[in-house]
Amino acid sequence: MNLRKFGSLDWNVSEIGLGCWAMGADWGDLTDENAKKILKTSFENGINFFDTADVYGDGRSEKFVGEFINSISEKIFVATKAGRRINPHEAKGYYDSDLMESFVDRSLKNLGVETIDLLQMHCPPTEVFSNDLTYQMLDYLVSKGKIQHYGFSVETVDEAMKCIQKPHTKSVQIIFNMFRLKPAEEFFKLAKEKNIAIIARVPLASGLLTGKMHSNSTFPDNDHRNYNINGNAFDIGETFSGVDFNKALNVVEEVKSIMPEEFSLSQLALKWILMHDEVSVVIPGAKNSDQVLNNISASSLPNIDYLMQNIEDIYNKHLKKDIHPRW
Numbered sequence: 001m002n003l004r005k006f007g008s009l010d011w012n013v014s015e016i017g018l019g020c021w022a023m024g025a026d027w028g029d030l031t032d033e034n035a036k037k038i039l040k041t042s043f044e045n046g047i048n049f050f051d052t053a054d055v056y057g058d059g060r061s062e063k064f065v066g067e068f069i070n071s072i073s074e075k076i077f078v079a080t081k082a083g084r085r086i087n088p089h090e091a092k093g094y095y096d097s098d099l100m101e102s103f104v105d106r107s108l109k110n111l112g113v114e115t116i117d118l119l120q121m122h123c124p125p126t127e128v129f130s131n132d133l134t135y136q137m138l139d140y141l142v143s144k145g146k147i148q149h150y151g152f153s154v155e156t157v158d159e160a161m162k163c164i165q166k167p168h169t170k171s172v173q174i175i176f177n178m179f180r181l182k183p184a185e186e187f188f189k190l191a192k193e194k195n196i197a198i199i200a201r202v203p204l205a206s207g208l209l210t211g212k213m214h215s216n217s218t219f220p221d222n223d224h225r226n227y228n229i230n231g232n233a234f235d236i237g238e239t240f241s242g243v244d245f246n247k248a249l250n251v252v253e254e255v256k257s258i259m260p261e262e263f264s265l266s267q268l269a270l271k272w273i274l275m276h277d278e279v280s281v282v283i284p285g286a287k288n289s290d291q292v293l294n295n296i297s298a299s300s301l302p303n304i305d306y307l308m309q310n311i312e313d314i315y316n317k318h319l320k321k322d323i324h325p326r327w
Helices: 032-044 060-069 091-095 097-111 126-130 132-143 157-163 186-193 205-210 245-256 265-274 289-300 305-318
Strands: 003-005 012-014 049-051 077-082 116-122 147-153 169-175 197-201
Touching (some): 032 060, 060 077, 091 132, 147 157, 147 197, 157 186, 205 265, 265 305
16 A cells, blocks of 8 residues: 655555445445444555544444544544534534534544544535634634644535635545546645645545446435435535436446556546545545455556546546536
8 A cells, every 4th residue: 555645744644545434324224344344454454544524324433433443553544524513504603612622522432532633624614614713713622632633625626725725724625536627727736835635535426436337226215326316415516426427327438448457447546536646545435345455456556647638538528517617
Protein backbone atom coordinates (compact mmCIF):
# COMPACT_ATOMS: atom_id res chain seq x y z
CA MET A 1 0.00 0.00 0.00
CA ASN A 2 1.38 3.37 -1.00
CA LEU A 3 1.24 6.17 1.58
CA ARG A 4 0.52 9.84 1.00
CA LYS A 5 0.98 12.93 3.13
CA PHE A 6 -2.27 14.29 4.52
CA GLY A 7 -2.10 17.97 3.68
CA SER A 8 -0.20 20.04 6.23
CA LEU A 9 -0.44 17.38 8.95
CA ASP A 10 2.35 14.97 9.82
CA TRP A 11 0.15 12.02 8.86
CA ASN A 12 1.19 9.42 6.32
CA VAL A 13 -2.05 7.78 5.29
CA SER A 14 -2.77 4.85 3.02
CA GLU A 15 -3.74 6.24 -0.36
CA ILE A 16 -6.74 3.93 -0.28
CA GLY A 17 -8.75 4.23 2.91
CA LEU A 18 -12.04 2.72 4.00
CA GLY A 19 -15.37 4.48 3.76
CA CYS A 20 -17.54 3.15 6.58
CA TRP A 21 -21.00 4.30 5.50
CA ALA A 22 -22.16 0.84 4.40
CA MET A 23 -21.44 -0.74 7.78
CA GLY A 24 -23.78 1.77 9.35
CA ALA A 25 -26.82 1.91 7.07
CA ASP A 26 -28.29 2.95 3.72
CA TRP A 27 -26.68 0.24 1.57
CA GLY A 28 -28.97 -2.65 2.34
CA ASP A 29 -28.24 -5.02 5.22
CA LEU A 30 -24.71 -5.70 6.44
CA THR A 31 -24.20 -8.11 9.33
CA ASP A 32 -22.09 -7.37 12.41
CA GLU A 33 -19.76 -10.20 11.42
CA ASN A 34 -19.21 -8.76 7.94
CA ALA A 35 -18.57 -5.27 9.29
CA LYS A 36 -15.89 -6.62 11.63
CA LYS A 37 -14.28 -8.64 8.83
CA ILE A 38 -14.17 -5.59 6.57
CA LEU A 39 -12.30 -3.56 9.18
CA LYS A 40 -9.89 -6.41 9.96
CA THR A 41 -9.15 -7.13 6.29
CA SER A 42 -8.61 -3.44 5.60
CA PHE A 43 -6.12 -3.04 8.43
CA GLU A 44 -4.25 -6.27 7.67
CA ASN A 45 -3.75 -5.14 4.08
CA GLY A 46 -2.35 -1.71 4.78
CA ILE A 47 -5.30 0.64 5.25
CA ASN A 48 -4.75 3.09 8.10
CA PHE A 49 -7.48 5.65 7.40
CA PHE A 50 -11.14 5.03 8.29
CA ASP A 51 -13.88 7.54 7.47
CA THR A 52 -17.20 7.35 9.30
CA ALA A 53 -19.99 9.63 10.59
CA ASP A 54 -22.31 9.86 13.56
CA VAL A 55 -25.39 9.36 11.38
CA TYR A 56 -24.20 6.18 9.67
CA GLY A 57 -26.67 3.83 11.30
CA ASP A 58 -27.17 6.34 14.14
CA GLY A 59 -23.74 5.51 15.57
CA ARG A 60 -23.53 1.89 14.41
CA SER A 61 -20.59 2.56 12.08
CA GLU A 62 -18.67 4.59 14.68
CA LYS A 63 -19.11 1.80 17.22
CA PHE A 64 -17.67 -0.81 14.86
CA VAL A 65 -14.71 1.45 14.10
CA GLY A 66 -14.20 2.18 17.79
CA GLU A 67 -14.27 -1.47 18.78
CA PHE A 68 -11.68 -2.28 16.14
CA ILE A 69 -9.21 0.55 16.74
CA ASN A 70 -9.26 -0.21 20.45
CA SER A 71 -8.38 -3.86 19.77
CA ILE A 72 -5.04 -3.04 18.13
CA SER A 73 -1.93 -1.12 19.16
CA GLU A 74 -1.10 0.36 15.75
CA LYS A 75 -2.33 3.83 14.81
CA ILE A 76 -5.40 4.16 12.63
CA PHE A 77 -6.40 7.67 11.59
CA VAL A 78 -10.12 8.10 12.13
CA ALA A 79 -12.19 10.83 10.52
CA THR A 80 -15.78 11.21 11.57
CA LYS A 81 -18.48 13.76 10.74
CA ALA A 82 -21.10 15.76 12.59
CA GLY A 83 -23.97 18.07 11.80
CA ARG A 84 -26.53 15.95 10.01
CA ARG A 85 -28.23 15.20 13.33
CA ILE A 86 -29.31 18.85 13.52
CA ASN A 87 -33.10 18.74 13.14
CA PRO A 88 -34.30 20.64 11.26
CA HIS A 89 -31.02 20.69 9.35
CA GLU A 90 -30.43 24.44 9.36
CA ALA A 91 -27.29 26.54 9.38
CA LYS A 92 -27.84 27.96 12.88
CA GLY A 93 -27.19 24.55 14.41
CA TYR A 94 -23.61 24.67 13.17
CA TYR A 95 -22.96 27.84 15.15
CA ASP A 96 -24.20 26.32 18.42
CA SER A 97 -21.07 25.24 20.30
CA ASP A 98 -23.01 23.40 23.01
CA LEU A 99 -25.05 21.43 20.50
CA MET A 100 -22.05 20.48 18.38
CA GLU A 101 -20.05 19.58 21.48
CA SER A 102 -22.85 17.20 22.50
CA PHE A 103 -22.58 15.52 19.10
CA VAL A 104 -18.81 15.22 19.50
CA ASP A 105 -19.20 13.78 23.01
CA ARG A 106 -21.47 11.09 21.57
CA SER A 107 -18.92 10.28 18.83
CA LEU A 108 -16.12 10.13 21.40
CA LYS A 109 -18.15 7.58 23.35
CA ASN A 110 -19.02 5.57 20.23
CA LEU A 111 -15.37 5.49 19.12
CA GLY A 112 -14.01 4.88 22.60
CA VAL A 113 -11.38 7.62 22.27
CA GLU A 114 -10.45 10.75 24.20
CA THR A 115 -10.00 12.94 21.14
CA ILE A 116 -11.07 12.76 17.49
CA ASP A 117 -8.31 12.87 14.88
CA LEU A 118 -10.38 14.72 12.30
CA LEU A 119 -13.91 16.08 12.64
CA GLN A 120 -15.67 17.04 9.44
CA MET A 121 -18.78 19.14 9.14
CA HIS A 122 -21.16 16.84 7.29
CA CYS A 123 -22.43 18.56 4.14
CA PRO A 124 -23.92 21.58 5.92
CA PRO A 125 -26.08 24.25 4.27
CA THR A 126 -24.02 26.38 1.92
CA GLU A 127 -24.06 29.49 4.12
CA VAL A 128 -22.20 27.61 6.87
CA PHE A 129 -18.98 27.56 4.83
CA SER A 130 -18.55 31.33 4.76
CA ASN A 131 -19.78 32.20 8.26
CA ASP A 132 -17.06 32.92 10.84
CA LEU A 133 -19.29 31.47 13.59
CA THR A 134 -18.69 28.01 12.10
CA TYR A 135 -14.95 28.30 12.55
CA GLN A 136 -15.25 29.83 16.01
CA MET A 137 -17.29 26.80 17.06
CA LEU A 138 -14.73 24.40 15.60
CA ASP A 139 -11.78 26.24 17.10
CA TYR A 140 -13.55 25.99 20.45
CA LEU A 141 -13.77 22.20 20.10
CA VAL A 142 -10.06 22.06 19.26
CA SER A 143 -9.22 24.25 22.27
CA LYS A 144 -11.06 21.80 24.54
CA GLY A 145 -9.02 18.92 23.14
CA LYS A 146 -12.07 16.99 21.99
CA ILE A 147 -10.96 17.17 18.35
CA GLN A 148 -7.44 17.50 16.98
CA HIS A 149 -8.26 18.92 13.55
CA TYR A 150 -11.24 19.79 11.42
CA GLY A 151 -12.35 19.78 7.83
CA PHE A 152 -15.48 19.72 5.71
CA SER A 153 -17.45 17.26 3.65
CA VAL A 154 -18.95 19.23 0.77
CA GLU A 155 -21.44 18.82 -2.03
CA THR A 156 -20.11 21.45 -4.45
CA VAL A 157 -16.80 22.81 -5.63
CA ASP A 158 -17.94 26.31 -4.63
CA GLU A 159 -18.38 25.13 -1.03
CA ALA A 160 -14.93 23.57 -1.09
CA MET A 161 -13.39 26.80 -2.35
CA LYS A 162 -14.99 28.76 0.50
CA CYS A 163 -13.90 26.58 3.40
CA ILE A 164 -10.25 26.34 2.36
CA GLN A 165 -9.97 30.13 2.64
CA LYS A 166 -10.08 29.72 6.43
CA PRO A 167 -6.71 29.18 8.13
CA HIS A 168 -7.49 26.14 10.29
CA THR A 169 -9.33 24.00 7.71
CA LYS A 170 -7.16 20.90 7.23
CA SER A 171 -9.15 18.82 4.77
CA VAL A 172 -11.99 18.70 2.28
CA GLN A 173 -13.95 15.58 1.45
CA ILE A 174 -15.50 15.83 -1.99
CA ILE A 175 -17.15 13.57 -4.56
CA PHE A 176 -14.55 12.84 -7.23
CA ASN A 177 -14.70 10.08 -9.79
CA MET A 178 -14.77 9.49 -13.55
CA PHE A 179 -18.32 10.85 -13.59
CA ARG A 180 -17.45 13.97 -11.57
CA LEU A 181 -14.37 15.76 -12.93
CA LYS A 182 -14.96 19.36 -11.91
CA PRO A 183 -12.96 19.23 -8.62
CA ALA A 184 -9.77 18.57 -10.60
CA GLU A 185 -9.92 21.99 -12.14
CA GLU A 186 -9.54 25.12 -10.00
CA PHE A 187 -10.17 23.50 -6.61
CA PHE A 188 -7.36 20.94 -6.73
CA LYS A 189 -4.86 23.61 -7.72
CA LEU A 190 -5.82 25.92 -4.87
CA ALA A 191 -5.97 23.09 -2.32
CA LYS A 192 -2.44 22.07 -3.27
CA GLU A 193 -1.21 25.64 -2.89
CA LYS A 194 -2.77 25.83 0.56
CA ASN A 195 -1.62 22.32 1.54
CA ILE A 196 -5.17 21.12 2.18
CA ALA A 197 -5.78 17.37 2.31
CA ILE A 198 -8.31 16.04 -0.20
CA ILE A 199 -10.44 13.01 0.63
CA ALA A 200 -12.09 11.60 -2.51
CA ARG A 201 -15.47 10.09 -1.73
CA VAL A 202 -18.07 8.21 -3.79
CA PRO A 203 -15.18 6.99 -5.98
CA LEU A 204 -17.20 4.22 -7.62
CA ALA A 205 -20.33 6.33 -8.20
CA SER A 206 -22.42 4.25 -5.79
CA GLY A 207 -21.33 1.05 -7.51
CA LEU A 208 -21.87 2.10 -11.12
CA LEU A 209 -18.12 2.04 -11.69
CA THR A 210 -17.85 -1.57 -10.60
CA GLY A 211 -19.38 -2.45 -13.98
CA LYS A 212 -21.69 -4.98 -12.35
CA MET A 213 -24.97 -3.12 -12.73
CA HIS A 214 -27.48 -3.41 -15.55
CA SER A 215 -30.81 -1.93 -16.55
CA ASN A 216 -32.72 -4.47 -14.43
CA SER A 217 -30.65 -3.98 -11.28
CA THR A 218 -32.75 -3.48 -8.14
CA PHE A 219 -31.86 -2.31 -4.64
CA PRO A 220 -33.37 -3.00 -1.20
CA ASP A 221 -35.83 -0.56 0.34
CA ASN A 222 -33.19 0.50 2.90
CA ASP A 223 -30.57 1.27 0.22
CA HIS A 224 -30.13 4.91 -0.80
CA ARG A 225 -29.79 3.75 -4.41
CA ASN A 226 -33.49 2.98 -4.11
CA TYR A 227 -35.00 5.66 -1.88
CA ASN A 228 -32.73 8.56 -2.95
CA ILE A 229 -32.75 7.88 -6.69
CA ASN A 230 -34.61 11.17 -7.19
CA GLY A 231 -32.90 13.04 -4.35
CA ASN A 232 -35.82 12.67 -1.95
CA ALA A 233 -33.68 12.06 1.16
CA PHE A 234 -30.52 14.09 0.54
CA ASP A 235 -28.51 15.62 -2.30
CA ILE A 236 -29.06 13.51 -5.42
CA GLY A 237 -25.37 13.87 -6.23
CA GLU A 238 -24.65 11.37 -3.43
CA THR A 239 -26.47 8.64 -5.37
CA PHE A 240 -24.84 7.51 -8.62
CA SER A 241 -23.00 10.88 -8.56
CA GLY A 242 -26.20 12.48 -9.78
CA VAL A 243 -25.99 10.80 -13.19
CA ASP A 244 -29.15 9.35 -14.71
CA PHE A 245 -28.87 5.61 -14.07
CA ASN A 246 -29.58 4.35 -17.59
CA LYS A 247 -27.41 6.99 -19.19
CA ALA A 248 -24.61 6.07 -16.81
CA LEU A 249 -24.81 2.41 -17.86
CA ASN A 250 -24.05 3.42 -21.44
CA VAL A 251 -21.11 5.54 -20.33
CA VAL A 252 -19.79 2.62 -18.28
CA GLU A 253 -19.77 0.45 -21.41
CA GLU A 254 -17.71 3.07 -23.22
CA VAL A 255 -15.21 3.18 -20.36
CA LYS A 256 -15.01 -0.61 -20.42
CA SER A 257 -14.01 -0.45 -24.09
CA ILE A 258 -10.73 1.27 -23.16
CA MET A 259 -10.09 -0.70 -19.96
CA PRO A 260 -6.69 -2.46 -19.75
CA GLU A 261 -6.88 -6.25 -19.57
CA GLU A 262 -5.22 -6.45 -16.14
CA PHE A 263 -7.77 -4.09 -14.53
CA SER A 264 -11.30 -4.56 -13.27
CA LEU A 265 -13.48 -1.51 -13.79
CA SER A 266 -13.47 -0.63 -10.10
CA GLN A 267 -9.68 -0.87 -10.02
CA LEU A 268 -9.49 1.41 -13.05
CA ALA A 269 -11.84 3.90 -11.38
CA LEU A 270 -9.73 3.99 -8.23
CA LYS A 271 -6.43 4.17 -10.11
CA TRP A 272 -7.81 7.06 -12.15
CA ILE A 273 -8.40 9.00 -8.93
CA LEU A 274 -4.94 8.12 -7.60
CA MET A 275 -3.37 9.53 -10.75
CA HIS A 276 -4.22 12.95 -9.29
CA ASP A 277 -1.44 13.59 -6.80
CA GLU A 278 -3.46 16.31 -5.06
CA VAL A 279 -5.69 13.56 -3.62
CA SER A 280 -4.54 12.47 -0.17
CA VAL A 281 -6.78 9.42 0.18
CA VAL A 282 -9.68 7.80 -1.65
CA ILE A 283 -12.32 6.09 0.50
CA PRO A 284 -14.29 3.37 -1.28
CA GLY A 285 -16.75 1.49 0.86
CA ALA A 286 -17.23 -2.26 0.94
CA LYS A 287 -19.87 -4.79 1.90
CA ASN A 288 -17.49 -7.76 2.19
CA SER A 289 -13.79 -8.57 2.45
CA ASP A 290 -13.42 -9.48 -1.22
CA GLN A 291 -14.46 -5.97 -2.20
CA VAL A 292 -11.90 -4.56 0.22
CA LEU A 293 -9.10 -6.61 -1.33
CA ASN A 294 -10.14 -5.67 -4.85
CA ASN A 295 -10.12 -1.99 -3.93
CA ILE A 296 -6.75 -2.19 -2.21
CA SER A 297 -5.13 -3.89 -5.20
CA ALA A 298 -5.61 -0.72 -7.26
CA SER A 299 -2.76 0.88 -5.32
CA SER A 300 -0.18 -1.48 -6.82
CA LEU A 301 -1.46 -1.48 -10.40
CA PRO A 302 0.52 0.39 -13.08
CA ASN A 303 -0.09 4.03 -13.88
CA ILE A 304 -2.60 4.87 -16.59
CA ASP A 305 -1.27 8.18 -17.89
CA TYR A 306 -2.10 7.13 -21.44
CA LEU A 307 -5.81 6.78 -20.61
CA MET A 308 -6.39 10.03 -18.75
CA GLN A 309 -7.33 12.07 -21.82
CA ASN A 310 -9.58 9.30 -23.13
CA ILE A 311 -11.54 9.24 -19.89
CA GLU A 312 -11.84 13.02 -19.83
CA ASP A 313 -13.10 12.92 -23.41
CA ILE A 314 -15.81 10.41 -22.46
CA TYR A 315 -16.92 12.65 -19.60
CA ASN A 316 -16.92 15.76 -21.77
CA LYS A 317 -18.93 14.00 -24.46
CA HIS A 318 -21.63 12.44 -22.30
CA LEU A 319 -21.78 14.01 -18.84
CA LYS A 320 -20.17 17.41 -18.54
CA LYS A 321 -23.17 19.39 -19.71
CA ASP A 322 -25.41 17.81 -17.04
CA ILE A 323 -22.95 17.44 -14.16
CA HIS A 324 -20.49 20.30 -14.30
CA PRO A 325 -22.88 23.19 -13.58
CA ARG A 326 -24.64 21.43 -10.68
CA TRP A 327 -21.77 20.49 -8.39
